Amino acid sequence: MSENQATMAPQAEGQAPEFDAIVVGAGFSGLYMLHSLRRQGLSVRVYEQGGGVGGTWYWNGYPGARCDSESVYYMFTDHMSEEILGEWDWSERYAAQPEILRYLEFVTDKMDLRRDIQFNARVVSAVYAPERNRWDIRLADGGAASARFLITAVGCLSSTNTPKFPGIDTFAGESYHTGAWPHEGVDFTGKRVAVIGTGATAVQAVPEIAKQAAHVWVFQRTPNYDIPGRNRPLDSGYAAGVKADYKDLWQKARESGFGLPYQIVERSAVDYSQEERQPIFEAAWAKGGFYMGLETFSDYLVNRESNDTVSEFLRSKIREMVKDPAAAELLAPKDHPFFTKRPPLENGYYETFNRDNVTLLNARTTPIEEITPRGVRMGGHEYEVDAIVYATGFDAMTGTLFGMGITGRDGLRLQDKWRDGPRTYLGLTTRGFPNLFVITGPQSPSVLSNMPVAIEQNVEWIAGLIQHMTANNLAVAEPAQVAEDKWVAHHDEVAAATLLLGTDSWWVGANIPGKPRTLYPYVGGVGPFRAICQEVAEKGYEGLVLTRHEAPAPAAAGG
Ligand code: N01
Secondary structure (H helix, E strand, O other), X not given: OOOOOOOOOOOOOOOOOEEEEEEEOOOHHHHHHHHXXXXXXXXXXXXXXXXXXXXXXXXXXXXXXXXOOXXXXXXXXXXXOHHHHHHOOOOEOOOEHHHHHHHHHHHHHHOOOHHHEEOOOOEEEXXXXXXXXXXXXXXXXXXXXXXXXXXXXOOOOOOEOOOOOOOHHHOOOEXXXXXXXXXXXXXXXXXXXXXXXXXXXXXXXXXXXXXHOOEEEEEEOOOOOOEEOOOOEOOHHHHHHHHHOHHHHHHHHHHOOOOOOOOOOOOOHHHOOHHHHHHHHHHHHHHOOOHHHHOOOOOOOOOHHHHHHHHHHHHHHHXXXXXXXXXXXHHOXXXXXXXXXOOOEEOOHHXXXXXXXXXXEEOOOOOEEEEOOOXXXXXXXXXXXXXXXXXOOEOOOOHHHHOOOEEOHHHOEHXXXXXXXXXXXXXXXXXXXXXXXXXOOOOOOHHHOOHHHHHHHHHHHHHHHHHHHHHOOOOEEEEOHHHHHHHHHHHHHHHHOOOHHHOOXXXXXXXXXXXXXXXXXXXXXHHHHHHHHHHHHHOOOOOEEEEOOOOOOOHHHOO
């Protein structure tokens, strides 16, 4: 048997099981990775921290949680299974969290993926053993395993961030983080609730919480440019049309900048008069969704003047929707350009501030001082509440990877290698960590795109590389230093050409004290990224050093 051939090696009692590949995470990316490697005949084990599949959709069950990508484009394609694509129908324009979770469970069962997934299994260390060319994994419960390939499918937003407010542990009421929501749900009926944060999550949660609660205080530090989602039951004719045309539409999405098959018109807002721009903005506003950013003008991220036009349009809409002028002014962003933070989609958020039981508070001019046993103290006033909802985001893109104890050659820890910011080749690999592949990692398009499109490309590229290694009897893949340096330089150059680095956002790590400030996702676009990755593959995985393993292959490793 060649050292690349599949099958789980026979295991002596008490010995850690050995696999060809270990995948960490059972969300969209982990499920597709498992399927793709199993299809090659490899033995694969998925370790999932949660008690079920779903990843982000398992943990984020807060009220109002739904997808901001249109559901017809937020799913696996025929590359996963033509049958599933044909069988599944979404009920809403933007699917809510329970429906997406049901979808992922449906896919899992349909593809018989569950038998290779171990749930409630948190990876706490992953160490590369060069003499064996294997990754040794340890779980929080003491379990262990090893594999030649380690693939992280941990999502970009999976380590919650709760600011270290003084007194936070003294609160006597209920505390929740939106990213770790209780699966049984929370009943806010008649309760006084503090919501801290006004990002995409809070924008979804606040309208729903306000429908139940006696009163909601929203602690806002930075307002966002929220775009109307205009969620509604999915028109079956539209959905059928998308299905009928899905091959073309998906290809268009794959080749696009942001992973959506929208009609991008290359034009600058500065070349149009105010009278000409207005109907273009109004049309996108009426349509709802990311059309506002993608189908109006194309240079918002690189041209401040162009951006000012859409930013002002969006501020004018907020002033129309919110009746109290002081609240409207507070909700209208002035400190950053549109789309330099992720614009939330809103379904009733602004109107919520017209309710008597909702109060907006300015946590920018008067920062939260402390959490007390009875509530939140700010500006010398104590807001007494029964529950605090932390909608305060995530240690994005690197938090979970660093928490897994990933250690490469020569004892190098990932967080030490990336101390000044991630260094990767294509966002998928990093030198010093042979056979480690990161799905939707930093310096890949990931969160700057419709995630399933980025995930599909990443997974297929990794699967293609592993197949290539098997076919050519190669055992070790690691990027060359020069290739990694070139990718980082390219990534940084593309980022520097945009307005993104100038705004404090989690995209640049600004939400976590001490986190290096750099653009974490790649802003060159999913289409161009795909083309680069494809060219790399066509040139025999240029930039990667692919070798046979030189140490004698141990008998138990299947070689
Ligand atoms: O987190 P965020 P999120 N005092 O980091 C505030 C994705 N998503 O969970 O902006 C007071 O955006 C912070 O204030 P500021 C989407 O990609 C997807 O809302 O830093 N406030 C901010 O308002 C999104 O971008 C969907 O000044 C504090 C908030 O907390 C990403 O998840 C749905 C504070 C955090 O906002 C994260 O969104 C929802 C402090 N000390 C979300 N610290 C879908 O489409 C932080 N804040 C599926």
